[in-house]
Amino acid sequence: MSWRQRRRRAGHARGPVDPEDLPDDKRRLLKRAQRLEAWSLAYLASAIVVIYLTLGASQAMKAAWLEDLLSLIPPISFLVGSKVAHRKPSAEYPYGYHRAVTVAYLVGSVALLFMGTWLFVESALKLVRAEYPSIGTTQLFGHTLWMGWLMLAALLWSAIPSVLLGRAKLPLAESLHDKVLHADALMNKADWLTAVAAMLGVLGIGMGWWWADAVAAGVIALDIAWDGQRHLRTALGDLMDRTPRTLDSKHAEPLPRRIHEALCGLDWVEAAQVRVREDGHVFCADVRLVPKERGPELVTRLGNAAADLKRLDWRLRDVLLVPVDRLG
Amino acid sequence: MRGARRVGVLLFGWLALLLGACGLPRDTHGTQERIVRDGVLRAGLVRHEPWTGLQDGKPTGPEAEAVAKLAEQLGARVSWTVAPEAELMHALEERAVDVVVGGITAKSPWVKQLGAGQPYLTTRMHVGAPPGQTVPESLEGASVSVAPGSGAGPRLQAWGARVREVERLHEAPGLRAAWDWQLDGWGYAAGEDVLREEQRIWVVPAGENRWLLTVDRFVVDHAEPIRRRLLASARAGETPTAPDEDRR
Structure with missing residues (x-):
């Protein structure tokens, strides 16, 4: 099936979408947000591959990799959610599909919380057992190169475009009042911190400080788990029909x-x-x-x-x- | 906020450059410095002919010779420990030796917790045909000679070949299942199918990343000479069967 045909079919499948659902200007913003999220997915996939290829024995790299893997969840939830949520109510779902977004949000936050906790325990065990991480070498253009340098390059690739994407998404999330997009934008913006932590871990190994790697991984794991519990509480609040709050959950919605x-x-x-x-x-x-x-x-x-x-x-x-x- | 972030990134960049300038990676326990300072490289040798062996109580074989050359480059002499692989891996864990050699493969269960070097040589086992002949497409009913206890035997049997275990593989007539360097040494033509594939590595203690880099650079440069020496040993008719068998 050609790309154009697929597009037409996708358009057709969107038939039952409520045309009154979004104001015109918001619909343009939604299109932009969807495009940005599609780009995010492609970019994240590249970052995940690059980090996986250079993973080595570093726990911090593993943490950064997992973080990138988990940050696939918000863009996917957003893209799926924005297709599903705007469908017209049906006999089967008389209240419409708007909660699909909340369900995606709940599932994503649980994944973040558990993976973060698990990774934290693993990193702590590595510290307790005093495991010394070895980073070997690889052949690059006929030279024997320390893998650490490649790891640092991979982490840079996982940090810089991410921050730019996050900054572009944040205003869109606010004007679309979309929590998933908002969470995604914040995660992207904070991604450089993860990358810097992992870089310090790798440089630490390079300096001969064996503990730096596990400590950096632990910090990243805590960050993932923290994000998870924050989003989980918001999602649970939504499902419990808590009084609406602003996107950042800081103030009551007026x-x-x-x-x-x-x-x-x-x-x-x-x-x-x-x-x-x-x-x-x-x-x-x-x-x-x-x-x-x-x-x-x-x-x-x-x-x-x-x-x-x-x-x-x-x-x-x-x-x-x-x-x-x-x-x- | 934005300014603070920029400063942070800049600081980090400078830090990275600074660190880069002073010779990363470093050892956690200063193995390489110690070898150079004390002039002693403590090497573990697993007897695994023809990679490593003992002749009149002296280590021989291409890998043993390469270790001696590495020590020479560092201005050190080699202090050898000859022991089974499991014992030497334990010694590596305790940092009682600096490097272990002996045709060790990347699949070895111990190397994950240690500093596994870069696979410098990939060896494959094939069925080979004598000069002027080719390995038949189907080995069904074909007679193939293998070294005693070689894992290739059962696999070939599963393919329907008639397997003959022979002590002196290099003198066996007809098809032989052997490593690529052996087949090359005998002038045999290797078949398509790979019976076994192993990546050969040297192993160092965990966390000694500068030492690992030095060892890797050396061994990757010496992969070709080591392979040539293996080939020569096959040509000379040494069959690596039981490592403890004394042929002389």
Whole structure:
């Protein structure tokens, strides 16, 4: 099958995607983000191969390699998630597919946490057992070269483009309100630290400090595990319908307050109670409100209010307004 | 923030250059310095003819001679320990010897925890045909001579060959299963199929990366002479069978 045909088929398969799902400008950004992630995948694959070829007996190299391998998860989740998440709700999945992103996020974070922990234990054991790493030589253009130099070159390749990709992705993640993309951008940006740690490990071996390698690997492992637990907590929070927070999880999302204020500003509303949950990268609001009067115009008012609320924020997908006698 | 990162990268770059200038890699226990300072290279020898052997109590064989040459280059003499491979690997772990030789293969189970040198020579075992003949495409029913206890025997039998174990392989008529350097030495034409492949290495203690680099550079440069000496020993009709057999 030619590339063009495959493209057409992919376009066809995207038929059930909700055209109203994203505003036009956001859809352009999404396209850009998808392109960036595809590039990331290709680049990561190259970095993984290059590091694997120079792996040797260095634990720090192994840690850096594993880190690169694990950083494949966010781009893949993003690419798969962005295809799946924007599908229209179906009879089978009446709430749509937005949570697919959260599921991917959960799986990825568990992988990070476990691999990080395992790698940390392994590195610690190497320190305790005082294992001396040997880095041998290889033939390059007819010269016998210390493998350490190749390792350093491979690590440089795994660091520099990664930082640039991360910096390009970060603003996209913010304007698309996409957690996976955000996590990926941060991981990429922090990747140079991993590479520097591994480089120090390799240079340490070169200096004859046998412990430097295991220490560097331990630091990288801790970093991986730390990322894992952070993302795991965010993913669990999302699945538990925790009050939405901003992308970096540092502040409360102002949207619920804004919805509440907008409703209380209406002259026919006496009181309102707002709950907002996050479905992947979109919000759904459940509102219970006490109307001042309950004439025949109430239904129209509710409908208008819901439409107005949706205009507050493009991420607000669903607004459910329930009139009640009093708030419980 | 951005400025701090740039400074960090620059500092790291300078550090790397600085380190690069002062002769990486280094040994964790200064093996190479010690050899040069004390003028003694402690070498372990596994008897494995024709790679290494003993003649009148003196180490011989191409690898033993290469070790002597390496010591000479470093201005040292060789202090030999002759022992089985397992014993010498243990000695390497404890840093009681500096290098172990004797046709050791990269598959040896001990070398992973030690400083395995670069495979300097890959040897393959084939079925070879006498000069002027070729190895038949199918060995079904063909008679092939092998050295006693050679792993090639059962494999050839599985292919349907009639295997004959002979003490003096270099005098056996017809097809012979032997290493590539033996076949070359006899003027035999090697068949396509590889019965066994081994990468030969020298082994040093773990973490002695400068010493490992020195050994690797030396042994890669001397791969050809070592192979030539193996070939000559095959031509001279020495058959490496049981290593402890005294042929003289």
